[in-house]
Amino acid sequence: MPAQRIRVRKSSRPPYRKVLIANRGEIAARVIRTCRRMGITSVAICSEADRGALHARIADEARLVGPAPSAQSYLNLEAILAAARQSGADAIHPGYGFLSENPEFAEACRRAGLVFIGPGPASMRKLGNKIQARRRMATAGVPVVPGLEKKGLQEKQVRDWARKAGYPILLKAAAGGGGRGMRIVRQSEEIGPALATARSEARTAFGDDTIFVERYLEPSRHIEVQVLVDSQGNGIALGERECSLQRRHQKLVEETPSPVVTEVTRRKLERWALSACRAAGYTNAGTVEFIRDAEGRFYFLEINARLQVEHPVTEMVMGIDLVEAQIRIAAGEPLSMPRKGLRPRGWALECRIQAEDSENRFRPSPGRIRLYRPPEGPRIRVDSGVAEGDEVSLFYDSLLAKLIVWGRDRESAIRTMAGSLAEFRILGVATTLPFHRRVMADGEFQRGEIDTGYVERLLNREPPELDDELEAVAMVAALHLRQRGERPLTSGSSSSGAWTLSGRHGQQMRGGFRNPWGQS
Amino acid sequence: MSLEVRIGGRNRRVDLRRDGDRYRGRVGKRSVEAEVTERGPYSLLIRLGKRTFDVTFDEAGTTLLLDLGSRQVAVEIMDPLKGAAEGTGIGMGRGRREVRASMPGKVVAVKVKVGDEVDKGQGLIILEAMKMENEVASPCQGKVVELEVTPGQTVETGSLLAAVE
Numbered sequence: 001m002p003a004q005r006i007r008v009r010k011s012s013r014p015p016y017r018k019v020l021i022a023n024r025g026e027i028a029a030r031v032i033r034t035c036r037r038m039g040i041t042s043v044a045i046c047s048e049a050d051r052g053a054l055h056a057r058i059a060d061e062a063r064l065v066g067p068a069p070s071a072q073s074y075l076n077l078e079a080i081l082a083a084a085r086q087s088g089a090d091a092i093h094p095g096y097g098f099l100s101e102n103p104e105f106a107e108a109c110r111r112a113g114l115v116f117i118g119p120g121p122a123s124m125r126k127l128g129n130k131i132q133a134r135r136r137m138a139t140a141g142v143p144v145v146p147g148l149e150k151k152g153l154q155e156k157q158v159r160d161w162a163r164k165a166g167y168p169i170l171l172k173a174a175a176g177g178g179g180r181g182m183r184i185v186r187q188s189e190e191i192g193p194a195l196a197t198a199r200s201e202a203r204t205a206f207g208d209d210t211i212f213v214e215r216y217l218e219p220s221r222h223i224e225v226q227v228l229v230d231s232q233g234n235g236i237a238l239g240e241r242e243c244s245l246q247r248r249h250q251k252l253v254e255e256t257p258s259p260v261v262t263e264v265t266r267r268k269l270e271r272w273a274l275s276a277c278r279a280a281g282y283t284n285a286g287t288v289e290f291i292r293d294a295e296g297r298f299y300f301l302e303i304n305a306r307l308q309v310e311h312p313v314t315e316m317v318m319g320i321d322l323v324e325a326q327i328r329i330a331a332g333e334p335l336s337m338p339r340k341g342l343r344p345r346g347w348a349l350e351c352r353i354q355a356e357d358s359e360n361r362f363r364p365s366p367g368r369i370r371l372y373r374p375p376e377g378p379r380i381r382v383d384s385g386v387a388e389g390d391e392v393s394l395f396y397d398s399l400l401a402k403l404i405v406w407g408r409d410r411e412s413a414i415r416t417m418a419g420s421l422a423e424f425r426i427l428g429v430a431t432t433l434p435f436h437r438r439v440m441a442d443g444e445f446q447r448g449e450i451d452t453g454y455v456e457r458l459l460n461r462e463p464p465e466l467d468d469e470l471e472a473v474a475m476v477a478a479l480h481l482r483q484r485g486e487r488p489l490t491s492g493s494s495s496s497g498a499w500t501l502s503g504r505h506g507q508q509m510r511g512g513f514r515n516p517w518g519q520s
Numbered sequence: 521m522s523l524e525v526r527i528g529g530r531n532r533r534v535d536l537r538r539d540g541d542r543y544r545g546r547v548g549k550r551s552v553e554a555e556v557t558e559r560g561p562y563s564l565l566i567r568l569g570k571r572t573f574d575v576t577f578d579e580a581g582t583t584l585l586l587d588l589g590s591r592q593v594a595v596e597i598m599d600p601l602k603g604a605a606e607g608t609g610i611g612m613g614r615g616r617r618e619v620r621a622s623m624p625g626k627v628v629a630v631k632v633k634v635g636d637e638v639d640k641g642q643g644l645i646i647l648e649a650m651k652m653e654n655e656v657a658s659p660c661q662g663k664v665v666e667l668e669v670t671p672g673q674t675v676e677t678g679s680l681l682a683a684v685e
Binding site: 355356359362363364365366367370371373394395396397398418422423425427428433434437441463465466468469470471472473474475476477478479480481482483 | 523525527528532534536538543547548550552554556562563564566568569571573574575576577578584586587588589590591592593594595597622623624625626649650651652654677
């Protein structure tokens, strides 16, 4: 809820005339809308598959940058810079994913005379190497997960270290990201082979096979802190986000504040987050990720040098627009600090609605969206990347929309979310709506007992039975639809003519056809 | 009209009579009286007792996917003679079983050759869509008699991938 005013000093003129958004989907649409509000002309880029996509439709201009595969379009540095040049853009907003954390891109923008709306390439590079980042944080007094970093790490060194530190342990690529070059090891015999595969994966993926080891904390919580740092070096932390509800390292539900973070802990995490940013020379919006072990100890994990998917929950409780803040910071405007600091108001939740069949092991489900009916009401925000009639392509990420709600407290936010999820209807592709509805109704979630093992526990439980009333509704709907269907439902039915009727639409039947059900 | 309906993986007996827009009868042990209003191609309103349910629906083969708001359910009306609904993603021919793509995607790997003996559930092909890889498993034990795809190829929903006999 817009409870507090933007704390970035407002100037009457927009800092830029024209911004190119180097992304697609919901995040491109969301950035375009902030540009519009600020009076900045927006330029979208699109692949051949996205010519008619929502972000290309709502932008002031759209430029084609290549064929459907991302490598040739949304990751095509030259084509994107050419589009920026041709459109006369002053700045580029990278969104998240794609080129957002690529220092070469940030640098190429600078060389081309364009402002890159994000951190500088130097701090991106500093954070890109995880061993270096760990050392920097340790020096800055931010706790890191106990680990072992040595050049040319040998199997025996790992075994000796693990004997003292305890299993499970996690092998990680220094240049890593996206789960590649990462291996969990639960006993000493696995170290040799795991080290070999992690190395070869890291070499192929990043061209650098340096591996380090950390204790693997499970179950754990992932809690991150949003920060803003201006180019004058003033930083503010905007509270935490709880992101533990994950499946295979993919976040599904996020919220702020975290049910386990007290005011004292929040202050500590915010202080650490700002120290971490200072240690990396970081500017603009960033997220400092922490892991919390079962004993409640927090450790630095990494800094995400971009806007996060889940940034809207912070916007809801802080009453600010983080994209506007990013744009103003990139233009050199200083942050104006409120005297008492920013404090969150109420509670915000976000559900990621994806084109994945959550009833079927989250199988991807591309296709045409035949019906798209988002929920409405106060305290409800939907950041959609698609609209009715759009094609969900198999070339890109499956995120369709983010549903974000605000409540006075966690309970009311959950109630609003449950109701909004029930109103939200999407047909044509299978979605994760059923999963989110189940989460909101789940006792463990309602009590805030979420950690990285939660989704697996939930999916291993039998789904609650359909109550009598819903079952009756489903039956009436099914029989009604089958009866008016064009095709015979089943072949060879002899018990009733009703089931072999074809070519009868409900409309026609209501228009005076004899009721095929008769009076049995 | 009495029918067997499969809902959420369980079979239920339904006994409903239609009179105009009204349905009366029994679902399981519950006595039901409901009124149906059609609203456009994908939406029905069903009034049951004091509540009105907004039901959106979609079809996948003989399965109806119903969104009831708080829940989504898959409903299948059973064939009274065969006792099973027809038309799943897998060919039903005797002996030879066809393996078809349940989603569009790109073939990233083919893990078997024609002539290979495979077990039920064994991975045959890996399909990729939306940055995720999914294994297509053999529907039965047998020998791979046909392979219709090669790595790099793009397939549509329903495309024949392989056949196992």
